[in-house]
Amino acid sequence: MFRFAFPALTVLTLIACQPAAHDNTPYGQERVDECIATACATLNVDGLGLRDYGQVNALSHVTSLMVSYTDFDSLSDIADMAQLRELHLSNSQVTDLSGLAAFPNLALVHMQGVSAEALATARFPAGVRELALGGPGATDLSIVHRVPGLRRLHVDTFTTSVSLAALEGHGNLSTVHLGDIRGLDLSPLLALPALRAVSLEFEPGGPDPVQTSVIAQLRARGVTVSTEEVVVPVC
Template sequence: MKPTIFTALSAGFCAMFLSACQPDPANLARERAKERGAQIVADCVATQCETLDLDGTMLEDFSVITGMSHVKILMVSDTNLTDLAQVAHLSQLTELHIARTDISDLSALEYFESLEVLHVSSMRYVTDYTPVYAMRGLRELAVDVVTEDGIGYLQDMPGLQRLNLFNGSIPDLAPLARHPGLTDLSINAHLPEDTSALLDIPNLQKLGVESYILDDETLEKLEEQGVELDLYAVIVC
């Protein structure tokens, strides 16, 4: 039996209908991320966990975690959190990860008075990092570099031990010289021509930096000082 115009049209219509019924991959991924997030929250409530790791998931509403007074470490990097105020009630936090979120206002950081670890890097909508600069009690910080601001604020963080600087250009490394607490430094940002301050960090134990940035003499001196070097390779395609 030869196919008729009617059967051809019917087949085409059915194909279009079936295609329309297929779930959108992006929506499906979001729903699964929300399911994972909800389950993690439920498990944390059940076990009264101290670390709530939601990295890479989503929540329908982040206000569901505001009453979790047992949580000390909150990890919400790569999530759909857009308003830091939604979790500001968790003032007991000692560690907060909000990297690569669409948060634009960091002013709610003032409520986290016990914070010792803060990851706030690759924040494409943040234009004012002043609330970060005002945090004096941090032991670990991962933050974007704002060229206009520089890194002078680090002098007001004497207890800082681990620092990761991302993006942007650092105009002057002098604030790092003679920093009393810094032991672990990683730089994923453009450096100034003068990098001599890296040789004057008294307790530096480990330095991560792109391999092409530092000259051989500086690298040799750092090694003589006992600094462990982690040199990032640059791949040109």
């Protein structure tokens, strides 16, 4: 069973409040060395980075790799890790996602903060069940139709050009999380036959009247809808 991991937006926002980061790659290398010594299943170098990502390629015991908020820029550096089941590369430097096809066992892919051009290159293996998108590049949600087996979708940081209508026709989506729903038409969610749970994050003031009506209709259909107001910290 795979978890549906909702990022802590407040924590991510606080990152912007921090002073300029120092070179954290030595700490990333420590993580790799420890992972090798313990034959770890999860390698997390989020926010740390490595001077040589190619060294990770040989770690056949790693099934979950986290390289978000780093200068990781090429899936070819880890192309031999066919065993990977989770890949987190949000806000990395990857511009070509066609290499995702090289990981046949992937079930979870988190890639918020990648460009629209990068998303257009994505080639997902058939087993992906959870996908997280977000940032200014996540404007075309029709990408989900390249993942017919997708069950869980997380989308954050909408722009005015985003439309949930692109989700229509997907028969397997059962859990959807939407962050920052200001002005967003939620009605396409009513056309997802497998939908069972929706999580919504909104700015102070809550959903607008039209959104509130859709939420009521979803709940009437037996969909669990949870809402949360995002509090933006003041630095």
